[in-house]
Amino acid sequence: MKKVRPLNVAGRKVGVVGLDELLEERGRELAQLPPEAARKEMLEALSRDNYIPAGVRDAYGEAFYRELLRFAGLPVPTDDQAEPTVVILGPGCAQCDNLERTVLEILNQEGLQAVVEHVRDPAAIGEMGIVAVPALMVGRRVLFAGRVPPKGQVRKLLLSALGPSGSHGDER
The missing domain is CATH 1.10.10 (Arc Repressor Mutant, subunit A)
Incomplete structure (x- = not known):
């Protein structure tokens, strides 16, 4: 398959x-x-x-x-129009679903543009190299895995990864 x-x-x-x-x-x-x-x-x-x-x-x-x-392994032209991708990884448990709501709320409050997806398939999560859920990624960068930090820390991590000074350009 x-x-x-x-x-x-x-x-x-x-x-x-x-x-x-x-x-x-x-x-x-x-x-x-x-x-x-x-x-x-x-x-x-x-x-x-x-x-x-x-x-x-x-x-x-x-x-x-x-x-x-x-x-x-060749240089990839950057697409300035493309939005960064925020990925919530977890099977859809209450903690994972709450993380998704928190991420959407933070993005909305901060006026940040991003594609948000929630990967629930355990095989797909494993293929991404994640062994503990819930996890949060921006592009290919893992912000945390195995536990959900307090909302304030989630906000700081997202702002750091997605803000104007964040380094998500190569990690989309």
């Missing part, structure tokens, strides 16, 4: 089936192609297992190409 990877496409989180497998099988080959050819081949290959609406096909191609660059 192919993996589903969350991916930011035009500021929205979508699940993409088979991206990891495509990169493993053909990533080095695709990285050698001109950008447009690589985008086209990735779109064609991933369209077999994913619905890609015609109106956002180019955005999907860009997102796939960014992942190809990351896979190949």
Whole structure:
């Protein structure tokens, strides 16, 4: 069974089936192609297992190409329009759900823009390297895991990670 990877496409989180497998099988080959050819081949290959609406096909191609660059260890152009991603990890217990509400409340109060997702699947949580829940991540950076700190500390961690001086640029 192919993996589903969350991916930011035009500021929205979508699940993409088979991206990891495509990169493993053909990533080095695709990285050698001109950008447009690589985008086209990735779109064609991933369209077999994913619905890609015609109106956002180019955005999907860009997102796939960014992942190809990351896979190949090449510089990834920053997308100043993309919002950082805040991820709550936990199976949906009361503590995890309360953390999600707290994060949304803090983001709203502070006027911070971010994509918020709650990963409940234990296998997906494990694939992210998290062994203790609840956990909170911004991009690929783990802010805490295994316990929920007081709300004031959650606020400080989020402001530090998402504020203008935060370093979320490479970690989206």
